[in-house]
Amino acid sequence: MANEEMRKGWSIGGAGWVANQRIFDAVLGPCSDELLEAATPAPGQRVLDVGCGTGTLLEAAVAAGASAVGVDISDTMVAAARARVPDATVLIADAQVDDLRDGSAGGDFDLVLSRFGVMFFDDPVAAFANIRRACVPGARLAFVCWREGENAMFTLGTSTLLDRLEPQPEADPNAPGPLAFGDPERVRRILHEAGWSGVDLVAVDTVADFGLDGTDGVEERLEVILSGSLGRLARAELEPRLGEQGWAELVDEVRDELRSHLVDGVVRFPARTWLVTAENPVVTAGSSEVVP
């Protein structure tokens, strides 16, 4: 089955996102603001949020008076989004293979949004073609994804754990995962092959600030690390060896590592993203549509 690894991974990993929704929404808030400024949902529009997670963008779309549909491959995320945004339709669906014109999804979307939810497809061209087929001609697509280059979101505060684990295999930069859309030419090619037009990528630099409500952000960043894939792997491998006390001491070392990176007393670093926009071409008589 397509995207099986991601389905399993996000069903488990979704629990960390749900538990830490407040942290993610604060840290990624500036990215949401940039996205919603570039593609503001309007009253009466049909809006699709791909990889909607716990429903941050769905909440914004409903507040703007749009009719919002969220799809996510993770049952854990969908349960949280349904509870958070009861006025949205939220479906457990794989945006690559499930027909978004049918049933509850209903198709005819005017706007497709995603905050870091579109980099996980086995076959991204098929996924973006599938999404496009559920859109009206002239519909807009807007999403944020992580940009190529140094990205502290995935590294800051991780050395202590990485040093204790077996060396991790070198990751394929284009493999499905959070960093798969770093290369702008690859993103352009995928969207063109999927039939989108007017593809535009703008480099957007925001600040990921973990200091919520006046904290130094150490516990917040620690939560995100420990509930993520590295933290879960480290705990599964190291706690049985180190024991409860040894694991607690190692976690304290992670805190020390984080404290050594404070900026103005807070865990805070640059977040390098692409803001990507495109359109579903309007097909006029005599023109030929690209249907991958």
Ligand SMILES: C[S@@+](CC[C@H](N)C(=O)[O-])C[C@H]1O[C@@H](n2cnc3c(N)ncnc32)[C@H](O)[C@@H]1O
């Ligand atoms: C990094 S999280 C972002 C969640 C949310 N958009 C946010 O910003 O809080 C990525 C999301 O994409 C979802 N996802 C991954 N592959 C998917 C697929 N093939 N179809 C639908 N959703 C998918 C995951 O389950 C996860 O909820």
